[in-house]
Structure formats: C-alpha cells, structure tokens
Amino acid sequence: MPAQAQSFQSQAPFAVLLDSASGAVLYEKAADDLMVPASLAKIATVLVAFEEIAQGRLTLDSEIGISENAWRKGGGISGGSTMFAQIHSRVKLSDILQGIIVQSGNDASIALAEAVAGDEANFARLMTERVRALGLTKSVFRNATGMGDPEQKVTARELARLSDHIIKTYPELYKIFGQREFTWNKIRQQNRNPLLAMDIGADGLKTGNIDDAGFGLVGSAVQNGQRLIVVVNGLKTARDRANEGRKLLEWGFRAFEPRRIFAEGDIVGEASVYGGEKGRVALKAKGPVNLLLPRGSSERINARIVYRGPLTVPVQEGAEVARLLVTRGDVKTLDIPLYAAETVQAGTLQSRAFDALMEVATGWVRKALGRS
Structure with a gap:
C-alpha cells in the first residue's frame, strides 16, 4: 500500500x-x-x-x-x-x-x-x-x-x-x-x-x-x-x-478532524432474514459511529455491511449479527460490530416455504454463475 x-x-x-x-x-x-x-x-x-x-x-x-x-x-x-x-x-x-x-x-x-x-x-x-x-x-x-x-x-x-x-x-x-x-x-x-x-x-x-x-x-x-x-x-x-x-x-x-456518520440509535442498514416473520432486520451500532478524516481531504469513503446470511430465525434484538467496514482509499479505517435493532421470530409456514424456494432458486443462480 x-x-x-x-x-x-x-x-x-x-x-x-x-x-x-x-x-x-x-x-x-x-x-x-x-x-x-x-x-x-x-x-x-x-x-x-x-x-x-x-x-x-x-x-x-x-x-x-x-x-x-x-x-x-x-x-x-x-x-x-x-x-x-x-x-x-x-x-x-x-x-x-x-x-x-x-x-x-x-x-x-x-x-x-x-x-x-x-x-x-x-x-x-x-x-x-x-x-x-x-x-x-x-x-x-x-x-x-x-x-x-x-x-x-x-x-x-x-x-x-x-x-x-x-x-x-x-x-x-x-x-x-x-x-x-x-x-x-x-x-x-x-x-x-x-x-x-x-x-x-x-x-x-x-x-x-x-x-x-x-x-x-x-x-x-x-x-x-x-x-x-x-x-x-x-x-x-x-x-x-x-x-x-x-x-x-x-x-x-x-492532521485529522472528527466526522460523525451515524448518531447513537441510528439504523445503519439491514440484513436479510431466512424463514422470518419479516424478510429483513434493521441493524445499529452500540453508540454513535465516528470517523477521523484528513483535514480538507476529498478521498472517497466506502462503507459496507458484512454478514454471513441470510440470517436464520429467531434473530434476537441486541444480538451481534454483522460488521460495518469503512475504507478510506486503501486504508481500512473502521471495522465495528452491528447488532439487531429488533427481534425477528419465525414466520408462517407459507412464508418459510417461500423463503426456502427463493433460497433454492438463488442457489441455482450462484451455481450457474460459478460454472461460467
């Protein structure tokens, strides 16, 4: 680097x-x-x-x-x-x-x-x-x-x-x-x-x-x-x-100045849920999320949510389920855990069957792309 x-x-x-x-x-x-x-x-x-x-x-x-x-x-x-x-x-x-x-x-x-x-x-x-x-x-x-x-x-x-x-x-x-x-x-x-x-x-x-x-x-x-x-x-x-x-x-x-990117309690993003009463769960950090950025810099900041998913139910509020990764250029500036902002219980039999069908279909697509 x-x-x-x-x-x-x-x-x-x-x-x-x-x-x-x-x-x-x-x-x-x-x-x-x-x-x-x-x-x-x-x-x-x-x-x-x-x-x-x-x-x-x-x-x-x-x-x-x-x-x-x-x-x-x-x-x-x-x-x-x-x-x-x-x-x-x-x-x-x-x-x-x-x-x-x-x-x-x-x-x-x-x-x-x-x-x-x-x-x-x-x-x-x-x-x-x-x-x-x-x-x-x-x-x-x-x-x-x-x-x-x-x-x-x-x-x-x-x-x-x-x-x-x-x-x-x-x-x-x-x-x-x-x-x-x-x-x-x-x-x-x-x-x-x-x-x-x-x-x-x-x-x-x-x-x-x-x-x-x-x-x-x-x-x-x-x-x-x-x-x-x-x-x-x-x-x-x-x-x-x-x-x-x-x-x-x-x-x-x-050389650096503080920058707040999420206030305490802000929803940072969502994660997919398999077999739940709802298909996604909101994510938040513990406390505010701050960065220190170079003074006067125009470097591009990239943020992504990483998790092994879709998450399986039940997803308990407060459980650590993902991470927020933030990079500045080639530098990984932030890597913090994200937590479920709500509880997601198992869905109805019909919704779980639909999720299973979608997961199978997605698996076929992944397999086909892997062969190409």
Whole structure:
C-alpha cells in the first residue's frame, strides 16, 4: 500500500495509528502481516494478569513466588531485562506488575506465568486464548516474556486493538504503564518507553527489542481529550523507534478532524432474514459511529455491511449479527460490530416455504454463475 495515499510516510516496516474513541485507523503499513513481538508480547501477559485480578482469582497483594527457573531464565544472570527479584523470594503482584510493565522484567513475567498457569507454556496458551476471545485471530504466543520463538507472532493491528481494550477495560490498572520509574532490590530503573518523556501526552505502553524483531513500540497519548494508539516495529535503532512513534502521534493529532456518520440509535442498514416473520432486520451500532478524516481531504469513503446470511430465525434484538467496514482509499479505517435493532421470530409456514424456494432458486443462480 503506498504510504503517499495516507499523506504520511513511516520508516517502520510495520505500523498502525488507531483513534481509540472511534476505532478508526488513521495510518497503517503491513498492519496485518505477522511479525516478531519481542517484549511487546508482555502486553498480553499483563492482560491475563488484569483479568485474573478482575475475576477475583488474584489481588494486588497476592504473593508470587520467584522460582529457580524464573530467576535463571529471567533474572540478572540471564543478561536480559529483569526486575532483579531474588530466587525463592515472594513478591506482591503489585510489584510484579511494575516489574513487567516499567522494567520489562523477564523474571517477573515468568514468575507470574508459573503462578497463574503452572508453567510458561500453559500460560502462553492462556494468552492466546484470551486474545482470541477479543476477536484477535492472528496473534500466537509461546511464552510470557517475548523471548525468541519461531511460532510466536503478532500483527500491528492486533497489538493496537489489544492495547485499546486494556486501556478501556482496566483504566486504574493501566496507570502503571505511565509510571516513569520503579525501584526494586535497591535498583532504580526508568521506564523504557521513550514517549513518556516527550511532553506529548503519552501514558503507555511498552517497548520491545530482540534481534529477530528489531526495535518496536506500542504507545498511547491523549491530547484535548483524544486518545491515539501507535504501533511501530522492525526499526533499526532505539532512536528510530522513538522518533517514528512520536512523529506518527503528532501527525495524527494534527492532521485529522472528527466526522460523525451515524448518531447513537441510528439504523445503519439491514440484513436479510431466512424463514422470518419479516424478510429483513434493521441493524445499529452500540453508540454513535465516528470517523477521523484528513483535514480538507476529498478521498472517497466506502462503507459496507458484512454478514454471513441470510440470517436464520429467531434473530434476537441486541444480538451481534454483522460488521460495518469503512475504507478510506486503501486504508481500512473502521471495522465495528452491528447488532439487531429488533427481534425477528419465525414466520408462517407459507412464508418459510417461500423463503426456502427463493433460497433454492438463488442457489441455482450462484451455481450457474460459478460454472461460467
């Protein structure tokens, strides 16, 4: 996809800029291509921890044991990022989370994985299951740290959506991502996220770097009540990572203006219904539907409703039955669920027979066209 079509060009091989309020993608580059996450995988590690707290299985005061495995594989002797937790010690979850988020501690990540799931492999399967539940279909995790594994891959778009979910669902716990430093075991370490020191409204999230991944960053910033989330990965240096993240955020805040396309409660469209008391069901979104569009742009906006249909009865009011896809040029700017605005029950025997006849006839047409 030509970056010029988006009025911006990034050095990053992988990049996404997401507006949190609308879900609109303002910029993307190889956004759905699989890439190596490095420590960006720890965002999913933290998701599991936050969910465990929310469901009452853990508290911030829960004590997490530091096993010999966590100490050897992720502690100071490993040579990687660490919170320097002592072997066989017990550490409060509140400190473990700071060790993971602020210091990118591999020892803290492994200890958390062992506490929640018994071992890191089981925890990684849990990470993958949890992101699948959020509708993220491509990302696969094999460990809690982001250490190299040929099967561990994510996409920039899914990292942005995962981060947005964490920000919106766990606002109090998310504040840890904006913490500038953390001292543990008398060792003071600063947050590795360079955006936090740039005076651009940044309050998260995470950096990553291993040889197979290059330098990556997931960041978020708020200006004038608007939150943007940026993902860049595959850059050559830490400076490039910081510069590209900052430039994308500043460009996003400067270059776009909000546009409402549907008010809350508006009917967005309809979907066909098979065997119902009526042949179509009205669709609506949850809340208003907004886009961010380039200031002064005349780019063509295309919107379409996608669903597997015709829908079968009964269709319950409020059920998610379709999606609204909006594109701006080559950029998929919006992809949100649509819900049935009414209930459609089964129709009369005569109407169902008519629908069946029409479906058979349509099937014949599709089959004939498929042969041509």
